[in-house]
Amino acid sequence: MWIYEKRLQYPVKITKNCPKTAQLIISQYGGPDGELSASMRYLSQRYSMPLKEVGGLLTDIGTEELAHMEIICAMVYQLTNNLSIEQVKEAGFDAYYVDHTTALWPQAASALPFTAIEFQSKGDAITDLTENLAAEQKARTVYDNLLRMIPDPEIQEPLKFLRSREVVHFQRFGEALEKTKDKLDSKNFYYFNPEFDKKMFQGKL
Amino acid sequence: MSENSLAIVNIPIQKWGELYSEEEALNIGTIFHDLNMPFFAAEGVMGDKNPIASGAGSTAKTKEQTEREALMTKITQSGFFLDDLTLYLDTHCKDTLAIRLYHEKAKEYEELRKQFAQKFYPLTRLCITNCNQGNENNFCWQEGPMPWEGACV
Numbered sequence: 184m185w186i187y188e189k190r191l192q193y194p195v196k197i198t199k200n201c202p203k204t205a206q207l208i209i210s211q212y213g214g215p216d217g218e219l220s221a222s223m224r225y226l227s228q229r230y231s232m233p234l235k236e237v238g239g240l241l242t243d244i245g246t247e248e249l250a251h252m253e254i255i256c257a258m259v260y261q262l263t264n265n266l267s268i269e270q271v272k273e274a275g276f277d278a279y280y281v282d283h284t285t286a287l288w289p290q291a292a293s294a295l296p297f298t299a300i301e302f303q304s305k306g307d308a309i310t311d312l313t314e315n316l317a318a319e320q321k322a323r324t325v326y327d328n329l330l331r332m333i334p335d336p337e338i339q340e341p342l343k344f345l346r347s348r349e350v351v352h353f354q355r356f357g358e359a360l361e362k363t364k365d366k367l368d369s370k371n372f373y374y375f376n377p378e379f380d381k382k383m384f385q386g387k388l
Numbered sequence: 389m390s391e392n393s394l395a396i397v398n399i400p401i402q403k404w405g406e407l408y409s410e411e412e413a414l415n416i417g418t419i420f421h422d423l424n425m426p427f428f429a430a431e432g433v434m435g436d437k438n439p440i441a442s443g444a445g446s447t448a449k450t451k452e453q454t455e456r457e458a459l460m461t462k463i464t465q466s467g468f469f470l471d472d473l474t475l476y477l478d479t480h481c482k483d484t485l486a487i488r489l490y491h492e493k494a495k496e497y498e499e500l501r502k503q504f505a506q507k508f509y510p511l512t513r514l515c516i517t518n519c520n521q522g523n524e525n526n527f528c529w530q531e532g533p534m535p536w537e538g539a540c541v
Contacts, residue, residue: 186512186513186514187512187513188467188511188512189509189510189511189512189532189534189535190460190463190464190467190511190535191464191535191536192464192467192468192471193414193464193468194460194461194464194538195536195538196538197538236478236479236481239478240475240478240479243474243475243478244475247471247475253535253536256536257535257536257538260536261536261538309396312397313397316397326427327427327429330427330429330430331429334432336432339430339432340415342430343417343426343427343430344414344415344417345417346417346427346430347416347417347418347423347424347425347426348417348418350417350418350423350425351417351418351420351423351472351475352475354399354402354423355475355476355478355479357397357399357400358399358401358402358479358480359479360397360399361398361399361401362479364393364396369391369393372393372395372396
Protein backbone atom coordinates (compact mmCIF):
# COMPACT_ATOMS: atom_id res chain seq x y z
CA MET A 184 0.00 0.00 0.00
CA TRP A 185 1.20 3.47 -0.78
CA ILE A 186 -0.17 6.85 0.26
CA TYR A 187 0.19 9.84 -2.05
CA GLU A 188 1.41 13.11 -0.62
CA LYS A 189 0.55 16.07 -2.81
CA ARG A 190 3.94 17.79 -2.81
CA LEU A 191 7.40 17.25 -4.28
CA GLN A 192 10.22 15.98 -2.06
CA TYR A 193 12.26 18.90 -3.43
CA PRO A 194 10.55 21.97 -4.99
CA VAL A 195 10.71 22.56 -8.75
CA LYS A 196 9.94 25.97 -10.22
CA ILE A 197 11.33 26.47 -13.71
CA THR A 198 10.23 29.71 -15.35
CA LYS A 199 11.61 29.22 -18.90
CA ASN A 200 10.78 26.49 -21.40
CA CYS A 201 13.80 24.67 -22.82
CA PRO A 202 12.97 21.52 -24.78
CA LYS A 203 16.66 20.77 -25.37
CA THR A 204 17.33 20.52 -21.62
CA ALA A 205 14.13 18.50 -21.12
CA GLN A 206 15.38 15.98 -23.63
CA LEU A 207 18.56 15.47 -21.58
CA ILE A 208 16.93 15.38 -18.15
CA ILE A 209 14.28 12.87 -19.28
CA SER A 210 17.03 10.24 -19.08
CA GLN A 211 16.63 10.24 -15.31
CA TYR A 212 12.95 9.37 -15.83
CA GLY A 213 13.19 6.46 -18.24
CA GLY A 214 16.89 5.98 -18.92
CA PRO A 215 19.12 3.03 -17.93
CA ASP A 216 20.22 4.71 -14.68
CA GLY A 217 17.03 6.67 -14.11
CA GLU A 218 14.77 6.96 -11.09
CA LEU A 219 12.06 4.65 -12.46
CA SER A 220 14.64 1.94 -13.02
CA ALA A 221 16.03 2.50 -9.51
CA SER A 222 12.62 2.29 -7.88
CA MET A 223 11.58 -0.87 -9.73
CA ARG A 224 14.95 -2.49 -8.96
CA TYR A 225 14.69 -1.99 -5.19
CA LEU A 226 10.96 -2.67 -4.94
CA SER A 227 11.48 -5.94 -6.88
CA GLN A 228 14.46 -7.14 -4.87
CA ARG A 229 12.94 -6.60 -1.43
CA TYR A 230 10.51 -9.55 -1.24
CA SER A 231 13.09 -12.31 -1.02
CA MET A 232 15.78 -10.50 1.02
CA PRO A 233 16.93 -12.77 3.85
CA LEU A 234 17.28 -9.90 6.35
CA LYS A 235 14.03 -8.18 7.25
CA GLU A 236 15.76 -4.82 7.87
CA VAL A 237 17.32 -4.93 4.39
CA GLY A 238 13.84 -5.49 2.90
CA GLY A 239 12.73 -2.47 4.92
CA LEU A 240 15.56 -0.32 3.60
CA LEU A 241 14.79 -1.37 0.00
CA THR A 242 11.16 -0.39 0.55
CA ASP A 243 12.08 3.06 1.89
CA ILE A 244 14.70 3.81 -0.79
CA GLY A 245 12.45 2.37 -3.54
CA THR A 246 9.70 4.72 -2.33
CA GLU A 247 12.04 7.71 -2.26
CA GLU A 248 13.04 6.90 -5.86
CA LEU A 249 9.37 7.25 -6.87
CA ALA A 250 9.44 10.74 -5.34
CA HIS A 251 12.61 11.44 -7.36
CA MET A 252 10.87 10.27 -10.52
CA GLU A 253 8.14 12.80 -9.79
CA ILE A 254 10.76 15.58 -9.39
CA ILE A 255 12.35 14.71 -12.74
CA CYS A 256 8.93 14.54 -14.45
CA ALA A 257 7.98 17.92 -12.94
CA MET A 258 11.18 19.37 -14.40
CA VAL A 259 10.56 17.92 -17.87
CA TYR A 260 6.94 19.11 -17.73
CA GLN A 261 7.89 22.66 -16.72
CA LEU A 262 10.57 22.80 -19.42
CA THR A 263 8.06 21.89 -22.16
CA ASN A 264 4.57 22.96 -21.04
CA ASN A 265 4.14 26.00 -23.32
CA LEU A 266 6.07 25.22 -26.48
CA SER A 267 5.44 26.81 -29.85
CA ILE A 268 5.89 24.64 -32.94
CA GLU A 269 8.95 26.77 -33.84
CA GLN A 270 10.59 25.97 -30.51
CA VAL A 271 9.83 22.27 -31.03
CA LYS A 272 11.61 22.32 -34.40
CA GLU A 273 14.56 24.48 -33.40
CA ALA A 274 15.48 22.54 -30.30
CA GLY A 275 15.51 19.12 -31.93
CA PHE A 276 12.48 18.13 -29.86
CA ASP A 277 10.52 17.28 -33.02
CA ALA A 278 10.98 13.49 -32.96
CA TYR A 279 9.75 13.24 -29.36
CA TYR A 280 6.92 15.65 -30.18
CA VAL A 281 5.66 13.48 -33.04
CA ASP A 282 5.33 10.47 -30.74
CA HIS A 283 4.21 12.08 -27.47
CA THR A 284 3.36 15.76 -28.17
CA THR A 285 4.41 17.31 -24.84
CA ALA A 286 3.29 14.44 -22.60
CA LEU A 287 5.66 12.54 -20.32
CA TRP A 288 6.90 9.15 -21.51
CA PRO A 289 9.73 7.17 -19.91
CA GLN A 290 12.70 7.12 -22.26
CA ALA A 291 16.45 7.74 -22.15
CA ALA A 292 18.09 10.88 -23.55
CA SER A 293 19.05 8.68 -26.50
CA ALA A 294 15.30 7.91 -27.05
CA LEU A 295 15.70 4.30 -25.88
CA PRO A 296 12.42 3.35 -24.19
CA PHE A 297 12.32 2.38 -20.50
CA THR A 298 12.87 -1.32 -20.02
CA ALA A 299 13.28 -3.76 -17.14
CA ILE A 300 16.36 -5.12 -18.95
CA GLU A 301 18.18 -2.17 -17.40
CA PHE A 302 18.10 -3.57 -13.87
CA GLN A 303 18.42 -6.86 -12.07
CA SER A 304 16.68 -8.68 -9.30
CA LYS A 305 18.98 -11.67 -9.02
CA GLY A 306 17.79 -13.44 -5.90
CA ASP A 307 21.14 -13.37 -4.09
CA ALA A 308 21.46 -10.73 -1.38
CA ILE A 309 25.18 -10.06 -1.95
CA THR A 310 24.74 -9.83 -5.71
CA ASP A 311 21.71 -7.54 -5.50
CA LEU A 312 23.20 -5.20 -2.91
CA THR A 313 26.39 -4.95 -4.97
CA GLU A 314 24.26 -4.12 -8.03
CA ASN A 315 22.56 -1.39 -6.00
CA LEU A 316 25.88 0.17 -5.02
CA ALA A 317 26.81 0.33 -8.71
CA ALA A 318 23.36 1.68 -9.63
CA GLU A 319 23.71 4.61 -7.22
CA GLN A 320 27.13 5.43 -8.68
CA LYS A 321 25.82 5.26 -12.25
CA ALA A 322 22.99 7.63 -11.41
CA ARG A 323 25.45 9.97 -9.68
CA THR A 324 27.54 10.07 -12.86
CA VAL A 325 24.45 11.00 -14.90
CA TYR A 326 23.74 13.89 -12.50
CA ASP A 327 27.41 14.96 -12.70
CA ASN A 328 27.17 14.97 -16.50
CA LEU A 329 23.94 17.00 -16.41
CA LEU A 330 25.30 19.50 -13.87
CA ARG A 331 28.38 20.12 -16.00
CA MET A 332 26.18 21.03 -18.99
CA ILE A 333 23.33 22.97 -17.39
CA PRO A 334 24.26 26.26 -15.69
CA ASP A 335 20.72 27.52 -14.91
CA PRO A 336 20.27 27.53 -11.08
CA GLU A 337 16.52 26.77 -11.36
CA ILE A 338 17.49 23.46 -12.95
CA GLN A 339 20.77 22.86 -11.13
CA GLU A 340 19.23 23.08 -7.64
CA PRO A 341 16.97 20.02 -7.91
CA LEU A 342 19.64 18.09 -9.87
CA LYS A 343 22.17 18.82 -7.15
CA PHE A 344 19.71 17.59 -4.51
CA LEU A 345 19.08 14.36 -6.44
CA ARG A 346 22.81 13.78 -6.87
CA SER A 347 23.35 14.07 -3.10
CA ARG A 348 20.72 11.40 -2.52
CA GLU A 349 22.69 8.93 -4.66
CA VAL A 350 25.67 9.32 -2.30
CA VAL A 351 23.50 8.77 0.80
CA HIS A 352 21.79 5.72 -0.72
CA PHE A 353 25.18 4.25 -1.62
CA GLN A 354 26.21 4.46 2.04
CA ARG A 355 22.96 2.80 3.19
CA PHE A 356 23.25 -0.07 0.72
CA GLY A 357 26.84 -0.54 1.89
CA GLU A 358 25.59 -0.79 5.48
CA ALA A 359 22.89 -3.24 4.39
CA LEU A 360 25.57 -5.39 2.76
CA GLU A 361 27.63 -5.28 5.96
CA LYS A 362 24.58 -6.42 7.95
CA THR A 363 24.11 -9.31 5.54
CA LYS A 364 27.82 -10.22 5.74
CA ASP A 365 27.59 -10.25 9.56
CA LYS A 366 25.24 -13.24 9.27
CA LEU A 367 27.57 -15.14 6.96
CA ASP A 368 30.92 -16.89 7.37
CA SER A 369 33.65 -14.26 6.87
CA LYS A 370 36.05 -16.97 5.65
CA ASN A 371 33.79 -17.61 2.66
CA PHE A 372 30.77 -15.37 2.00
CA TYR A 373 29.97 -17.41 -1.10
CA TYR A 374 29.56 -20.91 0.38
CA PHE A 375 25.78 -20.72 -0.17
CA ASN A 376 23.17 -18.20 -1.31
CA PRO A 377 21.46 -16.78 1.82
CA GLU A 378 18.37 -15.94 -0.21
CA PHE A 379 17.86 -19.42 -1.67
CA ASP A 380 19.68 -21.92 0.56
CA LYS A 381 17.49 -20.94 3.48
CA LYS A 382 18.22 -23.90 5.75
CA MET A 383 21.95 -23.29 5.60
CA PHE A 384 21.42 -19.58 6.25
CA GLN A 385 19.06 -20.15 9.17
CA GLY A 386 21.70 -22.38 10.76
CA LYS A 387 23.85 -19.23 10.84
CA LEU A 388 21.28 -16.97 12.50
CA MET B 389 30.57 -5.26 11.83
CA SER B 390 32.70 -7.53 9.64
CA GLU B 391 36.39 -6.82 9.33
CA ASN B 392 37.60 -5.97 5.87
CA SER B 393 37.57 -9.13 3.79
CA LEU B 394 38.95 -10.09 0.42
CA ALA B 395 36.78 -10.46 -2.67
CA ILE B 396 33.74 -8.56 -1.36
CA VAL B 397 32.69 -4.91 -0.89
CA ASN B 398 33.63 -3.47 2.53
CA ILE B 399 31.92 -0.26 3.64
CA PRO B 400 32.37 1.37 7.07
CA ILE B 401 29.16 1.82 9.09
CA GLN B 402 28.37 5.51 9.55
CA LYS B 403 28.67 6.86 13.09
CA TRP B 404 26.21 9.44 14.43
CA GLY B 405 27.66 12.90 13.99
CA GLU B 406 26.96 16.55 13.36
CA LEU B 407 23.67 17.41 11.62
CA TYR B 408 22.57 20.29 9.39
CA SER B 409 19.54 22.42 10.21
CA GLU B 410 16.33 21.51 8.38
CA GLU B 411 16.81 24.38 5.94
CA GLU B 412 20.46 23.56 5.19
CA ALA B 413 19.75 19.83 4.90
CA LEU B 414 17.17 20.26 2.13
CA ASN B 415 19.50 22.54 0.18
CA ILE B 416 22.42 20.14 0.52
CA GLY B 417 20.51 16.88 0.09
CA THR B 418 21.40 15.22 3.40
CA ILE B 419 21.10 15.94 7.12
CA PHE B 420 24.60 14.55 7.80
CA HIS B 421 27.80 16.62 7.60
CA ASP B 422 29.72 13.36 7.03
CA LEU B 423 27.75 12.52 3.86
CA ASN B 424 27.93 15.95 2.18
CA MET B 425 30.15 15.32 -0.84
CA PRO B 426 29.45 18.09 -3.38
CA PHE B 427 30.39 18.15 -7.07
CA PHE B 428 32.61 20.97 -8.36
CA ALA B 429 30.32 21.93 -11.26
CA ALA B 430 27.42 22.56 -8.87
CA GLU B 431 29.35 24.54 -6.29
CA GLY B 432 27.92 27.81 -7.57
CA VAL B 433 24.55 26.76 -6.18
CA MET B 434 25.93 25.35 -2.93
CA GLY B 435 24.85 28.35 -0.85
CA ASP B 436 22.88 27.69 2.32
CA LYS B 437 19.96 29.77 1.01
CA ASN B 438 17.89 28.10 -1.66
CA PRO B 439 16.46 30.69 -4.08
CA ILE B 440 13.53 28.44 -4.87
CA ALA B 441 12.57 27.30 -1.40
CA SER B 442 12.91 30.78 0.08
CA GLY B 443 10.69 32.23 -2.64
CA ALA B 444 13.23 34.91 -3.58
CA GLY B 445 12.85 36.80 -6.83
CA SER B 446 9.10 36.36 -6.95
CA THR B 447 7.01 39.49 -7.05
CA ALA B 448 3.33 40.36 -6.96
CA LYS B 449 2.28 37.43 -4.83
CA THR B 450 -0.86 37.57 -2.78
CA LYS B 451 -0.52 37.43 0.98
CA GLU B 452 -2.19 34.04 0.99
CA GLN B 453 0.22 32.64 -1.58
CA THR B 454 3.22 33.96 0.33
CA GLU B 455 1.92 32.34 3.52
CA ARG B 456 1.12 29.10 1.74
CA GLU B 457 4.58 28.89 0.20
CA ALA B 458 6.24 29.64 3.54
CA LEU B 459 4.34 26.81 5.24
CA MET B 460 4.94 24.45 2.31
CA THR B 461 8.67 25.22 2.51
CA LYS B 462 8.66 24.28 6.21
CA ILE B 463 6.82 21.05 5.42
CA THR B 464 9.29 20.18 2.66
CA GLN B 465 12.24 20.81 4.97
CA SER B 466 10.73 18.92 7.87
CA GLY B 467 9.61 16.03 5.64
CA PHE B 468 13.04 15.68 4.09
CA PHE B 469 14.76 15.69 7.47
CA LEU B 470 12.56 12.70 8.39
CA ASP B 471 13.23 10.95 5.05
CA ASP B 472 16.98 11.03 5.58
CA LEU B 473 16.75 10.15 9.28
CA THR B 474 14.53 7.15 8.44
CA LEU B 475 17.14 5.68 6.09
CA TYR B 476 19.77 6.10 8.82
CA LEU B 477 17.50 4.31 11.29
CA ASP B 478 16.86 1.50 8.79
CA THR B 479 20.51 0.50 9.23
CA HIS B 480 20.98 1.84 12.81
CA CYS B 481 17.77 0.70 14.50
CA LYS B 482 19.20 0.86 18.04
CA ASP B 483 20.67 4.38 17.88
CA THR B 484 18.85 6.05 20.79
CA LEU B 485 19.82 9.63 19.85
CA ALA B 486 18.46 9.15 16.34
CA ILE B 487 15.28 7.49 17.61
CA ARG B 488 14.58 10.33 20.03
CA LEU B 489 15.16 12.90 17.28
CA TYR B 490 12.82 10.97 14.96
CA HIS B 491 9.95 11.17 17.45
CA GLU B 492 10.52 14.87 18.03
CA LYS B 493 10.66 15.73 14.30
CA ALA B 494 7.74 13.47 13.35
CA LYS B 495 5.47 15.33 15.78
CA GLU B 496 6.46 18.70 14.31
CA TYR B 497 5.85 17.38 10.80
CA GLU B 498 2.37 16.06 11.67
CA GLU B 499 1.47 19.42 13.20
CA LEU B 500 2.66 21.34 10.10
CA ARG B 501 0.62 19.13 7.77
CA LYS B 502 -2.44 19.59 9.96
CA GLN B 503 -2.00 23.38 9.84
CA PHE B 504 -1.60 23.27 6.06
CA ALA B 505 -4.87 21.37 5.66
CA GLN B 506 -6.70 23.74 7.99
CA LYS B 507 -5.46 26.86 6.19
CA PHE B 508 -5.10 25.71 2.56
CA TYR B 509 -5.69 22.17 1.29
CA PRO B 510 -4.95 18.56 2.31
CA LEU B 511 -1.60 17.01 1.34
CA THR B 512 -2.72 13.44 1.98
CA ARG B 513 -6.11 11.77 2.15
CA LEU B 514 -5.70 11.47 5.89
CA CYS B 515 -5.50 15.28 6.10
CA ILE B 516 -8.97 15.71 4.56
CA THR B 517 -10.68 15.64 7.97
CA ASN B 518 -8.63 18.70 8.98
CA CYS B 519 -10.03 20.82 6.10
CA ASN B 520 -12.97 23.25 6.05
CA GLN B 521 -13.32 23.23 9.82
CA GLY B 522 -14.25 19.57 9.61
CA ASN B 523 -17.25 20.27 7.35
CA GLU B 524 -18.43 16.78 6.45
CA ASN B 525 -20.37 17.98 3.39
CA ASN B 526 -17.25 19.17 1.63
CA PHE B 527 -14.77 16.93 -0.19
CA CYS B 528 -11.54 18.92 -0.57
CA TRP B 529 -9.10 16.35 -2.02
CA GLN B 530 -9.02 18.11 -5.40
CA GLU B 531 -8.23 21.54 -3.93
CA GLY B 532 -4.85 23.18 -4.44
CA PRO B 533 -2.44 23.00 -7.39
CA MET B 534 -0.85 19.74 -8.53
CA PRO B 535 2.72 19.48 -7.22
CA TRP B 536 4.33 19.46 -10.68
CA GLU B 537 2.78 22.83 -11.61
CA GLY B 538 5.40 24.71 -9.58
CA ALA B 539 2.70 26.97 -8.17
CA CYS B 540 3.18 26.06 -4.54
CA VAL B 541 6.80 25.28 -3.88
